[in-house]
Amino acid sequence: MAYQILASLCTACGACEFECPNKAIRIKNDIYFVKPEKCTECVGHFDTPQCVAICPIEGACIQA
Amino acid sequence: MNQRVIALDSLLNTGVTKRKGCAASGCGGAADGPDDMAPEVWAKVRDHPCYSEGAHHYFARMHVAVAPACNIQCHYCNRKYDCANESRPGVVSERLTPEQAARKVLAVAAAVPQLSVLGVAGPGDALHDFTRTFETFTLVARTLPDLKLCLSTNGLALPDHVAAITALNIDHVTITINVVDPEVGTRIYPWIFFRNRRWTGLEASRILLERQMEGLERLVAAGVLVKVNSVMIPGVNDEHLKAVNAAVKQRGAFLHNIMPLISDPAHGTHFGLSGQRGPTPAELKELQDALAGGASLMRHCRQCRADAVGLLGEDRGQEFRLDQLSATTQTADPAPRLEYRAMVAEARADRRRAAKAAAVRLAPLADVLPRRVAVCTKGGGRINQHFGHAREFQVYEVDRTGVRFIGHRRADNYCGGGFGQDENLEAIIAALAGIDTVLAAKIGACPRSRLAEAGIAVIQTYAHEYIETSLSALFASGLAPQALAS
Ligand code: SF4
Ligand code: SF4
Ligand code: SF4
Numbered sequence: 291m292a293y294q295i296l297a298s299l300c301t302a303c304g305a306c307e308f309e310c311p312n313k314a315i316r317i318k319n320d321i322y323f324v325k326p327e328k329c330t331e332c333v334g335h336f337d338t339p340q341c342v343a344i345c346p347i348e349g350a351c352i353q354a
Numbered sequence: 355m356n357q358r359v360i361a362l363d364s365l366l367n368t369g370v371t372k373r374k375g376c377a378a379s380g381c382g383g384a385a386d387g388p389d390d391m392a393p394e395v396w397a398k399v400r401d402h403p404c405y406s407e408g409a410h411h412y413f414a415r416m417h418v419a420v421a422p423a424c425n426i427q428c429h430y431c432n433r434k435y436d437c438a439n440e441s442r443p444g445v446v447s448e449r450l451t452p453e454q455a456a457r458k459v460l461a462v463a464a465a466v467p468q469l470s471v472l473g474v475a476g477p478g479d480a481l482h483d484f485t486r487t488f489e490t491f492t493l494v495a496r497t498l499p500d501l502k503l504c505l506s507t508n509g510l511a512l513p514d515h516v517a518a519i520t521a522l523n524i525d526h527v528t529i530t531i532n533v534v535d536p537e538v539g540t541r542i543y544p545w546i547f548f549r550n551r552r553w554t555g556l557e558a559s560r561i562l563l564e565r566q567m568e569g570l571e572r573l574v575a576a577g578v579l580v581k582v583n584s585v586m587i588p589g590v591n592d593e594h595l596k597a598v599n600a601a602v603k604q605r606g607a608f609l610h611n612i613m614p615l616i617s618d619p620a621h622g623t624h625f626g627l628s629g630q631r632g633p634t635p636a637e638l639k640e641l642q643d644a645l646a647g648g649a650s651l652m653r654h655c656r657q658c659r660a661d662a663v664g665l666l667g668e669d670r671g672q673e674f675r676l677d678q679l680s681a682t683t684q685t686a687d688p689a690p691r692l693e694y695r696a697m698v699a700e701a702r703a704d705r706r707r708a709a710k711a712a713a714v715r716l717a718p719l720a721d722v723l724p725r726r727v728a729v730c731t732k733g734g735g736r737i738n739q740h741f742g743h744a745r746e747f748q749v750y751e752v753d754r755t756g757v758r759f760i761g762h763r764r765a766d767n768y769c770g771g772g773f774g775q776d777e778n779l780e781a782i783i784a785a786l787a788g789i790d791t792v793l794a795a796k797i798g799a800c801p802r803s804r805l806a807e808a809g810i811a812v813i814q815t816y817a818h819e820y821i822e823t824s825l826s827a828l829f830a831s832g833l834a835p836q837a838l839a840s
Contacts, residue, residue: 301433305423308483309547336550343552346424346433 292329292354293339295322299350306341306351315341326354395579395608413698415471415504416462418455420486424478425510426546426562429624430585430615433477449477452486456493460686463498467690472498475506475528481515491522497686502526506583510546510562512569520576527573528611529566530583532591534601536560541590544624567605574606581609586633586641587625588615599645610645614638635787639761705735705820709757712826716754724753725829728763728786729821730794737816737824741797749789752825763789783808793824 295306295315300322307315307322312335314328324341331353332339341351424433450458463469472494474480480487491503504526505519512529519527533539539559546558553561573580582602584595591598599610615632617625624630633641728747730739747763763785779801786792790810795817802812816824 303422303424303433303478305425305478305482305547308423309550338551340550343550344423344425344547346427 291331292324292326293331293341293351294324294326294354295341296350296352297321297323299347301347301350303346305344305346309340309344311335311340324354413470414466414468415473416459416469417473417475418450418458418490419477420450420452420455420490421474421480421483422449422477423483424508425482425548426479426508426558427544428508429542429544429628429630430587430617430626432621432623452489452493455490456497459494459501460497463501463686463691467694469501469691470695471502471504471526473504473506479508479511480505481507481511484511484515484518488518488522491524495522498688500688500691504528506530507569508562509566509569510548511565513565513572516569516572516576519573519578524578526579526581528581528583529570530585531563531566531570531598531602532584532587533559533594534563534598535594536563538591538594539563542587567601570602570605570607579608580606581611582607583611583613585615586612586638588631588633588637590630592633592637592641595641596645612638612642612645635763642761701734705822708820709822712820712822713756715826715830716752716756719754719830721754724751725791726751726760726789727825727828728789728792729824730792731821735820735822736818737793737821738795738818741792741794741801741812744794747786747789747792748821750821750825752829754829757822757825779804783810786810791828793821793828 292314302317302320302322304317304322307317310329311332312328312330314325314330315322316325317323339351345351422433424431459472472491474487474490487505494501495503503522503524505524506528507530509529509531512527532542536556536559539562540556543559543562545552545554546562547553548561548565570580570582582598584591584598586592586595595612602610614635615625615630617623617630617632619626619629726749728749729737730741730744731737731748732739745764748759749761749763751758751760783805792805792810792812793816794812794814796814797812805812813828816827
C-alpha cells in the first residue's frame with residue numbers, strides 16, 4: 291500500500307517532499323506525486339504518514 | 355560608475371549633488387546615526403529599509419521566494435493565494451531554486467545600486483525547509499558579501515537554527531508572534547507540525563509559543579536584531595497585543611510591527627470565509643499609540659511580498675522575473691552600491707541638519723495642537739512626488755516639539771489606469787480622512803479643485819524641499835491650509 295497526492299488539490303508547496311522519510315515524493319513538471327514503490331506509509335519510521343500530517347490541504351494526500 | 359550614481363540621483367530626485375573628496379567607504383561612520391541609538395545597532399540598521407525608518411527612503415530590499423513549505427497553519431493564510439499578512443506571495447507565484455534565486459539577486463544588484471538587503475520570507479516558512487533558505491544565503495554571500503541578509507519565520511523551527519543563522523551572519527530575523535497566551539492562540543492556529551506529528555488545540559499553541567520565545571531569547575543573546583510582527587485581529591488578539599508587546603520587549607525585540615489583518619472571502623482563508631474582519635485604520639492607530647512606549651513600534655511597514663524587489667512601497671519584481679534574466683553572467687561589482695551608500699550617508703547627514711534646523715525653528719512657537727499633514731515622496735526625505743503618481747501618502751504630525759512620522763495611507767495610483775480615475779480620486783479622499791493638507795511636488799488643476807471641494811488643500815510650494823523643513827515652515831506660518839493653497 292502507498293499514499294498518493296491528488297494533483298487537483300495540491301498547492302505544490304513541497305512540505306511533504308521535505309518530510310517524507312523515504313524520499314518517495316517527487317516533482318515533475320511542477321506536479322508532485324508519490325512513487326508507490328518507495329512509499330512505506332511511514333511504517334517503521336513514524337506513527338502517522340508524514341505527508342498527511344504536514345499537508346495544509348485536507349484530502350490532498352490520501353491512501354491509494 | 356559615477357554616471358550610474360548620478361542617474362540614480364535623478365531617479366530619486368533628491369537634488370543631492372555628489373560632492374568630491376569623499377572616499378567610497380570613508381565617510382558615513384556611526385557618527386551619522388540618531389542621538390539615541392547605540393553605534394553598533396545603528397551600523398546594523400542604517401542601510402536596512404525595514405528596520406530604520408530613515409533607511410526606507412534610500413535603500414532597497416529584495417525578497418526571493420525559495421521557501422514555499424510551511425510547518426504550521428494560520429487562519430489568515432491558505433498558502434494558495436498571495437497573502438497580504440505575511441510578506442508572502444501565494445505558492446502559485448514564481449518559485450525559485452536556490453541557484454535561480456542567487457542568479458536573480460545578482461541581476462538585481464547589477465541594476466539597482468540601492469540594493470542593500472536580501473530576505474527570505476516565504477511563501478511558506480523560511481525555516482521549515484531550511485536547506486533551501488540557507489543554500490540561497492550561502493550562494494549570495496559568496497558573490498555579494500556586501501548585502502545584508504534577513505529572514506522571516508513563524509518561529510516554530512527557530513531554536514534548531516540559531517547556530518546556522520549566526521554562522522551565516524544573518525543579522526536580522528523577523529518572528530511573527532500573534533499571542534503570548536496559548537488560549538488566544540487556539541483561535542488563530544488550528545494546527546502545527548512538530549517532531550514528526552500534527553498537534554492541535556491548546557497544545558499546538560503552547561508549543562509554538564514556547565519555541566517562539568526560546569528563539570527570540572537565543573537570537574537576542576547572539577546579538578541578532580529581532581523584529582516581531584503581529585497580525586492585529588479585532589476581537590481575537592487586538593487588546594492582547596499589548597501583552598505581546600510587553601513580553602517581546604522584555605525579551606529584547608528591537609522592533610514590534612503591528613500589521614492589520616487583511617481579510618477577504620476571495621482569499622479563501624479561514625478568517626476570510628468566516629467573516630472575521632480586519633481593523634480599521636483608526637483602530638490600528640489607536641493600538642499603535644497605546645503601545646508607543648513598548649518595543650519601538652514600526653509604523654512604516656508596507657507588508658511587502660516575499661518576492662518583492664525595490665524600495666518599500668514599490669515593487670519592481672516583475673522586471674526581474676526569471677524568464678527575463680539573461681543567461682549572461684552578471685557583474686558582482688560592489689562599487690556602485692558602495693558609492694551609493696556613501697552618497698546616502700552624506701545626504702542623510704544633510705537631512706539631519708535640516709531636521710535640527712527645523713526643530714530650532716519650531717521650539718519657540720506657541721504650544722497649539724499638532725497639525726497632521728500628508729506628503730508625497732519618492733524617497734530621500736523630500737517632497738518630490740507628483741500627486742498623481744503617489745501610491746501612498748506618508749503622514750506626519752508637527753507641533754512645537756518637532757516633526758514626527760506617524761504612518762502611511764495607501765491609495766492607488768490614480769494616474770495609472772486611464773479609467774475609473776474619478777472613483778480612484780474618491781478612494782484617495784477617503785484614505786486621507788482626518789487630513790486637510792497634502793504636500794506634493796505637483797498636482798493637476800482638476801484633481802486639485804476636487805480635493806479642495808472635499809476640504810483637502812494640496813500645496814506645491816514646498817516641492818523638492820526636505821519634509822522637516824517644509825512642515826516646520828508650514829506650522830510656523832500658522833496659516834489655514836486653504837489660505838496656503840491659493
Ligand atoms: S506516507 Fe510516508 S513514506 Fe509514503 S509518501 Fe507519505 S511521507 Fe512518504
Ligand atoms: S504538502 Fe500537500 S499541498 Fe504541499 S506539495 Fe505536498 S501534497 Fe501538495
Ligand atoms: S506561518 Fe505563514 S505560511 Fe505558514 S500558515 Fe502561517 S501565514 Fe501561512
